[in-house]
Amino acid sequence: MNRRRRFAVIGGGITGLSAAYQLYKLALAAGEPIDCHLYEASDRLGGKILTYREQGLTLEAGPDSMLRRKPAGMGLIRDLGMESEVVDQSLAANKTYIVKEGNLIPMPKGTNMGIPVQFQPFFETNLLSPSAKARVFSDLILPRREETSDESLGGFLRRRFGDELVNSLCEPLLAGIYSGKIDDLSLAATFPQFGLLEQNHRSVILGLRRAASKSAGSVPETGRSAFITLRRGLASLTDRVAEVLAPEATFHLESPVSSISKHDRRYAFAGDASLDCLYDGVVVTTPSEPAAKLIQPFAPHWHWIHSIPAVSTATVILGFRSNQIDVQLDASGFVIPRSENRGITASTFVSSKWPHTTTEDYVLVRCYVGRSGQEQYLELSDEQMLQLVRDELQSLVGIQVPPVFSKITRWNDAMPQYHVGHLDRINTVETELKSNAPGLVLAGAPYHGVGIPDCIQQGQNAANEVWLTSHL
Ligand SMILES: Cc1cc2nc3c(=O)[nH]c(=O)nc-3n(C[C@H](O)[C@H](O)[C@H](O)COP(=O)(O)OP(=O)(O)OC[C@H]3O[C@@H](n4cnc5c(N)ncnc54)[C@H](O)[C@@H]3O)c2cc1C
Structure with missing residues (x-):
């Protein structure tokens, strides 16, 4: 191919910026200059990072x-x-309180999302009644679930540990991540590791304890926390990506994309299909509602994206x-x-x-x-x-x-709320896009993880996919 390949990223949050940065890296590694355009509806980059x-x-x-x-x-x-x-x-500040009857009670140490990994602090907490504690430990003897279909996160946790642990500890801790109802959320899409622990170890508590003792044996205690930020705030990450990309990419702020059309194997926006506006690959990283409208012509199940609750x-x-x-x-x-x-x-x-x-x-x-x-x-x-x-x-x-x-x-x-069956629905739409619109890819918080690292990963994966497709 003699002409430069052209790519577009729609949405300038961390997913879109990561996708554009990955395209820039792929082009650099291949020694093949590209044109990369990032379209953002608002007047700033960063999306939810502010x-x-x-x-x-x-x-x-x-x-x-x-x-x-x-x-x-x-x-x-x-x-x-x-x-x-x-x-x-x-x-x-390595302590978190949970509110019980208007009082702040420390979360027992040695728990994972409320599930006890160390027993002593759990026995001592007054966050739970004695009968609720006894119910939690029935996980040690309960059989594993035979069915493999998705179930709700709340249903899974209630089945293994009882209602009181879920309502008093798990739900408020998890709500901080999804702001959702634990009984609606999909286990497979939010905490698949819990399901795997049950499948592999039968008891989730035993599985967590085995994993903890394994990592204690192999990894030296680093004293590092599980969470990090950046000295000048998380926006310094998106600012830095934008700074590195500035000489290489074109940013279109206040430029919402309202429709995508397909022209042979390339794509144009909002009816502009002149040759110099055709893209070899497009990564859509907007929230689900605008994304659904953009993919509507190519994915018969686009409404599954539209109906992801937020x-x-x-x-x-x-x-x-x-x-x-x-x-x-x-x-x-x-x-x-x-x-x-x-x-x-x-x-x-x-x-x-x-x-x-x-x-x-x-x-x-x-x-x-x-x-x-x-x-x-x-x-x-x-x-x-x-x-x-x-x-x-x-x-x-x-x-x-x-x-x-x-x-x-x-x-x-x-x-975005990942309700039960979320991954199957996303998989169906992704497959439809692959077959009807190769080089048009969805990525971002509505699909495979809401956390910033998940979004970065999705942006990178999407960039890899459009790059590969454009080279077929
Ligand atoms: C209050 C809050 C706290 C959070 N706390 C954490 C936390 O501590 N840790 C963590 O890991 N995650 C956290 N998250 C989640 C995380 O911040 C987000 O999931 C992530 O930033 C989403 O990135 P994104 O790029 O996928 O989407 P967004 O950041 O939403 O970016 C999408 C962009 O698309 C643009 N857009 C929309 N429509 C169009 C269109 N038609 N054309 C062009 N552009 C369009 C939007 O303006 C937006 O800039 C939090 C989220 C919120 C809201």
Whole structure:
């Protein structure tokens, strides 16, 4: 082929930026210059990653961290030469509270999503009744499930450990990731490792304990936390990708793509099929609703993408004068079970969890408002939402003083929900696209993982696929 290959990425969040960066790397490795265009509907890159840097503070309005163990995240950070900017979650705040009857009770140590790996701290906690603790350990003798079809995460956990553990511990911990209802979420799409533990070890607890003792034997204790961020905030990652790409790619901000048409083996947007606007490959990384409309002509089951539910939530950051705060925020924060019926769902003690984000003048606290089934709180005005959060912090933590500043960010339909059967539906649509529109690929939070490393991985995989397809 004599002409330069042309690629387009739709959506400028972490998935889209990772896809564009991967295309740039593939072109560099092949010694084959390409044209890469990234289309973003809003006036900024980064999508859900949104960091404010003000008065020496680093304020995360969206995600505040990522899992270290998922390789794509650290891989991208290394690739961009940003390893020295990685910050671990403070080990001093290596404790999380769960709210029970209006009190903050420490989460027992040695648990995995609420499931006991170490027994002693679990026996000692007063988060659960004695009968609930006994029910949890019936996992040790219960048979494995014979069926292999997907089931709900809640159904799986209730079957193995009983309702009280699920409602009091698992659900609030997991809600922090998906803001969803545990009984609707797909086990296979959210925590397939739990299903595998049951299949391989019969007992999930035994499986977790065997895995823990294996890794204790082979990996030296690093003292590193499971979560990391970047010194200047997570937006420094998306900013850096954009900076590296700037000489190589063309960014089209405030340029929503509304339709895709196919011309032989190439693609054009919104009816513009002139030769210099045809793309050899397109990666679609928008949220599911616009993505579904874009793939509609090529995937008979496009409506399965359209109907992926998404929950709205809001983050509320409060900054207090440190000399006015006389309560000890000695943990990473707290989570709240649904049964507590509170207006907020979780809170991060930012100054304790991420001390580098603040100065000695301020104490930062961040709260989440809204989750699946509790989205009515998002209809509150900013003033009402702030009052709600202040009331909750006063009653739960004892913070009486008003904040000196606050920042509310509303994330509408931002948390995709992977309901039971999700992976089969996605697989069907992906197969339809492969066959009807090779070189047109979906990637991002609605499909194979909402975490930042999952999104990076999906962006890279999608770029590899469109690259390969364009070389067939
Ligand atoms: C409040 C909150 C807290 C979170 N906390 C964490 C956390 O701590 N750790 C973690 O790992 N993950 C967290 N997540 C999840 C994670 O941030 C997201 O899953 C991830 O950033 C999504 O990236 P994305 O690129 O797939 O999508 P997005 O970031 O949504 O990017 C999609 C982009 O597409 C653009 N777009 C939409 N329509 C069009 C169109 N028609 N044409 C062109 N562009 C379009 C949008 O404007 C957007 O910029 C959190 C999410 C939220 C909302």
